Amino acid sequence: MLNQDSEYQSCIQSSERVSWRIDELLPKDTVIDFSRRILSDALTGTEGIRCLSDQEKLMLNQIRSNSYAHLFLFLEEYAVALAAHRASLELHGKPTHMRALLRFSEEELKHQQLFARYTSAFARGFKVAPALLDNQVQVAKAIMAKSNLGVLFFNLHMELMTQQHYIETIRDNKREELDPLFCNMLKHHWLEEAQHTRLDFLEAQKIIAQEPETVEAAMNEYAELLQALRGTLNAQLELDVQTLEKATERKFTEAERKEILEAQERSYVWGFIGMGMKAPLFLSRLRALSPMAEQRVLELAPTYYCN
Numbered sequence: 001m002l003n004q005d006s007e008y009q010s011c012i013q014s015s016e017r018v019s020w021r022i023d024e025l026l027p028k029d030t031v032i033d034f035s036r037r038i039l040s041d042a043l044t045g046t047e048g049i050r051c052l053s054d055q056e057k058l059m060l061n062q063i064r065s066n067s068y069a070h071l072f073l074f075l076e077e078y079a080v081a082l083a084a085h086r087a088s089l090e091l092h093g094k095p096t097h098m099r100a101l102l103r104f105s106e107e108e109l110k111h112q113q114l115f116a117r118y119t120s121a122f123a124r125g126f127k128v129a130p131a132l133l134d135n136q137v138q139v140a141k142a143i144m145a146k147s148n149l150g151v152l153f154f155n156l157h158m159e160l161m162t163q164q165h166y167i168e169t170i171r172d173n174k175r176e177e178l179d180p181l182f183c184n185m186l187k188h189h190w191l192e193e194a195q196h197t198r199l200d201f202l203e204a205q206k207i208i209a210q211e212p213e214t215v216e217a218a219m220n221e222y223a224e225l226l227q228a229l230r231g232t233l234n235a236q237l238e239l240d241v242q243t244l245e246k247a248t249e250r251k252f253t254e255a256e257r258k259e260i261l262e263a264q265e266r267s268y269v270w271g272f273i274g275m276g277m278k279a280p281l282f283l284s285r286l287r288a289l290s291p292m293a294e295q296r297v298l299e300l301a302p303t304y305y306c307n
């Protein structure tokens with residue numbers, strides 16, 4: 001706790017050092033290359049689906065990658081609210097804390113614009129217009145109805161999950177040839193997210209120092225938010241299958257639909273929930289905040305380790 005001020009200052013410095021502009025990463029007239037996979041199969045789970053041809057698997061990989069970009073835009077809606085709220089609590093308080101948190105919210109808004117630009121470029125070049133969830137404001141309000149500590153635990157999970165995705169499926173991936181444009185976008189996203197994970201930790205530490213008894217209730221809220229996230233992922237999955245049917249000009253049989261939905265649900269849940277819960281840095285950060293919080297995640301984990 002003693003070094004908190006210098007930690008916030010260090011977050012500002014790191015954020016300034018790695019900061020980028022949307023136009024540098026993704027110019028307005030970007031054309032997406034649809035000849036190859038965009039994200040790794042580890043995050044899209046298309047290769048094992050037997051009822052799809054190679055071309056159809058490629059299309060589903062691309063649909064999933066576009067949904068992946070959109071889901072970040074979708075989920076960052078509550079992250080903007082969380083960071084802006086935490087910043088407002090430091091008004092006339094600690095300017096360094098407030099500035100670090102305002103950068104955090106500004107960066108999330110920038111990320112939303114980046115991902116929106118990506119999904120527009122995708123829609124311009126893909127065979128059909130992909131169907132995407134649009135109830136992010138309603139979901140963000142429902143998330144923000146929980147305690148700040150519950151949402152900070154959830155956000156720490158989400159942000160360290162993005163790190164895990166980047167490390168496991170892009171940086172260290174020597175097997176697959178992926179789309180360099182998308183990989184570069186996720187790399188730069190992560191460079192700014194790294195500071196957010198530190199700020200989530202510091203803000204959670206602040207709350208726990210004042211109200212240590214709230215950890216248990218906040219972890220219950222974290223568990224509820226994971227359940228709700230599963231519902232959101234399933235809703236996007238239904239839309240992905242609709243887009244796939246249109247793009248492939250196929251009407252799937254009951255059995256084919258079941259095979260696709262099962263494989264894709266496993267992939268979504270594993271990617272967004274399981275991979276976050278087992279991220280080593282998520283567990284060690286929780287342990288540092290409260291050993292009970294880490295314990296709770298370890299107890300919940302088997303529900304979501306579905307591969």
Ligand SMILES: [Fe+2]
Nearest residue numbers: 076108111193
């Ligand atoms: Fe972000």
Ligand SMILES: [Fe+2]
Nearest residue numbers: 079159193196
């Ligand atoms: Fe973030």
